[in-house]
Amino acid sequence: MDTLITAARVLPRPSAPIDGGAVLVRDGVLAAVGRRDDVAAAAVDPVVHDFPDATVLAGLFNVHVHLSFDATRVMLPNFLASDGASLAHAAGDHLGQLLRSGVTTVRDLGGRTVLKPAGGPRVLASGPPLTVPEGHCHFFGGAVSSDAEIRALVDANAAAGAAVIKVMAGGGQITEGGAEMWESQFSLRQLEIVVAQAARHGLPVAAHAHGADAIAASADAGVSTIEHCTFMSGRGQTDLRPEVARRMAAGGISACSTSSRNWRMMAERMGEDLARRVYGRLPWLEEHGVRLLSGTDAGLPGSTFDDPVGALELYEWLGFSRRRILEIATEDSAAGLGLSAVTGRLEAGLSADVLVVDGDPLAELSALAKPLLVLAQGVPAS
Template identity: 70%
Template sequence: MDTLITAGRVLPRPSTPVPDGAILVRDGVLVAVGPRAEVLAQAAPGAVRHDFPTGTALAGLFNAHVHLAFDASREMLAHFLAGPSLEDARARLASMLRSGVTTVRDLGDRGHLGAAVRASLEGAAAPRLLVSGPPITVPDGHCHFFGGATTSDASIRSLIDENAAAGADVIKVMATGGQITEGGADMWEPQFDARQLALIVTHAASHGLPVAAHAHGADTIEAAVEAGVSTIEHCSFMTGPRTFDRRDPVAAAMATRGISACSTSSRNWRTIVEKLGPEVAQAMYGRLPWLEEHGVRLLAGTDAGLPGSVFDDPVGALELYEWLGFGRRRILEIATEDSAAGLGLSAVTGRLEAGLAADVLVVEGDPLASLAALRNPLLVLARGRAAA
């Protein structure tokens, strides 16, 4: 059955708006995208039709860093330790779809919850879900409660093997400390050295898997780049509690090697700016335009599941980029085609183009004029299936 969508404007890419456009979907795949008359001519007579004369159709959004095992409450960790729920995780994923997110990367769970969620939703309307399984960490280290503590090279390899066998799409390593684990390394302090990071990248590659490195510290970011990870999560370039060291050669190497950075900033960024003050906030968040200037690919990700980082407000996080001076077209590129490229999905999704998956978001208004339009979804398709 053909599905035909018409809209006041269609964005095959954010840089190529088509006024009075249309999209033809067949069997979960985009068949035609372009001016209305051209697309209508290709539709079957009995096509299911959706008309949005004042709406904008664009590719579905990405959230490249979430934790479906967490509930985003202040008691998030206690609730998780009491036992993550498959049904709760499914509900969180469903809320992301309703908000316009059609591709999700879960970067840390216990017991391969993400893989179980994905299997339970086979054939249903749900975002494409990439999973890491339990991240590699150290005993009592950052997020050790996911079950990924390692004590030797052999145990690192074994965990990678286990995650790969369980269906992981990416290997996650907690290369530095973090905020939510008491007693471990500070955020800027390393948990693994350059040799171990190289071992992780090499062994993950033996399974055909990329590596995502959680890395706040400047030294560890540099080591992760040298090791050849695919994405750096947070990428804060910290050297202390409120000190940062942006290293131009490291950013240049990231750009040259195609290593992406995921800022993991949620809608809480405004609260953080107020708490830290403008000078420290600019030192922290200013890394994003700095990375952009160096040609580093940026990924949209929010760390959804952490306290206050809700699953159903991708726009609140994207507004940080606008505050930093990014144009709306560029922000939409980060949230769609750039994130697709960074996750190796350019041939699958991220643009409205014939042959790609029918991951489509239709919103009221024009997000190129105001990002707030993204808060008004009219229709969301994930691989051709409509969100409930």
């Protein structure tokens, strides 16, 4: 059955709005996108949804979440105390929150298993990330201590259905006793083994890297995305390296800030000067041609699954135009995940991942917080 969605404006892509536009969905695929009369003429006995004051755009991306975490201050004890069934149930609930807020594509970058939920947003899951013994997020079960173990875990995650391989190239803040955030966990040679073994399965690699050295090694190893990408060199210290950013841009390596709606609280704690320096890496990366991806680290304390707008407002604070922000949250994120031929735009032949919001997000970003209809591969959010 055809579904015809008409609205005040349609954004096939954020740079090309159509006033008085329409979208035609057929069998989970976009059959036509354009002017209302033209699209309506292609419809066959459609169910019509008319939104006279709304905007239709592609579904949003959140390319860095942890579906097994609950976003509370005790998320780690709760995770450690939960069995597989309860974690799967919670993941389903979190996916529902993501979808209802307009997110139709998700990367789950760390859990005990490769989650394969039925329905809801498109999920690209990594399973247990590779880390060192007692290293960052070792509690997921991905600790490796030799080249053979690195290859074996990549193979195991691939066999379990992983869509991406995650490696903890550096330390993190939620694991006591492990490497500091700015310290590396794997050598360049080991990261190259991860990338090569993942490539045997046709899989990209996402590298967790706060430290400038870990970012540089990840870029040299040829990972696909660098998560956090903060260029830390010590506590409260950063070391932006233009040559690394240039290598990332040349190699098509994308960066995900993983900043949630918590950025405002963090900026207040850091103070204006430090906050502008820490978050200023994002416009700096953009200036160097590095593709930016939209992801929030949802599941960590305070990083909820239902507020993509709160996270995207960081870019507005940094001076990004609303058009660029929407591009990062849709077509740029699709490109960074290798999904440009699948989703990220409203174009005939692509998946019907559709978001209808009240108002115009090109005029006010807050319009994204007012979803009226969300379709994931043609199926309405419930």
